Amino acid sequence: MPVSTLTDGAFASDVLAQPGLLVLDVWAEWCTPCRALVPIFETLAERYDGRVRVAKLDADANVETVTRFDVRALPTVLIFQDGVLVERLSGARALGVYVDAIEAQLSRGSMAAVPLVPASPERVVAPSTSGDSDAIREARELLAHPEAMLVFKHSNSCPVSFTAKRQYDHFVAANPEVPTRLVIVQQERELSNALETVSRLRHESPQALIVRAGRVLWDASHGGITAPRLEQAFVTVQPPG
Known part of the structure; x- marks a missing residue:
């Protein structure tokens, strides 16, 4: 052809x-x-x-x-x-x-x-225990952010992740008021693993999570992470009013 x-x-x-x-x-x-x-x-x-x-x-x-x-x-x-x-x-x-x-x-x-918004209900994070590690506590604090926050897990050895990272960067530049946390998997392996444990979402990289008040409101991975999808997802998860 x-x-x-x-x-x-x-x-x-x-x-x-x-x-x-x-x-x-x-x-x-x-x-x-x-x-x-x-x-x-x-x-x-x-x-x-x-x-x-x-x-x-x-x-x-x-x-x-x-x-x-x-x-x-x-x-x-x-x-x-x-x-x-x-x-x-x-x-x-x-x-x-x-x-x-x-x-x-x-x-x-x-x-x-790869749906724009998750087909399943939002996820409540796993409960805390007395034996939580520092990484688990940090992951729990991130997911407990009072405002909708974007957590982006990036692998600096994956070409697909670099493509998603460019989309993340575009979104961050256009939305400086949105709280974000970039987790580079190779540098913060324990936190990356802890996010999987606390969120109850299987680890992927790249992976984007929108979290608020102890809940995962939206998630996507790989080619599902684009600036327009992040924009629309934040509109969807924002409370009315």
Whole structure:
């Protein structure tokens, strides 16, 4: 299947409303590095024919989409799963980088399986005991925050986690009033394990939790962590009034 061409006018119907995986090359005619991706995207289209849609979009002719998805460098490759942006790769990369990114998304499955808000009721944290460790006490204090707080568990050895971390950073920059706690798993292993114990949520990294007053109000992991989803989740969990 050849590489298809997308435009602003049909972006909602061709991308946002479409199921499955789409890999989009945002390019420009004047961009010399963009030319390096032409044979790479042709190879991807052939290799993943029938499994992944591969497309390109002219940045100069489609400013609305470029602005909407904050494309600041060319080329930029945007990966969408079921109409949701799950990863971006800026600059020309080797074929293997795009293959790894595609395979990671294919192995993860449909984003439809990652709900915006949890399907199960909010979770009450595990009760305290006299033998609680310092890490357990710290985890309990975090989850007992009186305001809705975002706790983000990040692995600094995982490419998927770095993608989610960029989404977390975008959200934090746009919402400086929201209390947050970044837990880097490799540096705070005991706290990370304690959060799993106290929250009763299986550990994943990346993982985002919205907590308040001893309850986990919302959680997501991997590609389910995006700035728009965090924004909407905080609107959902805020008390009325």
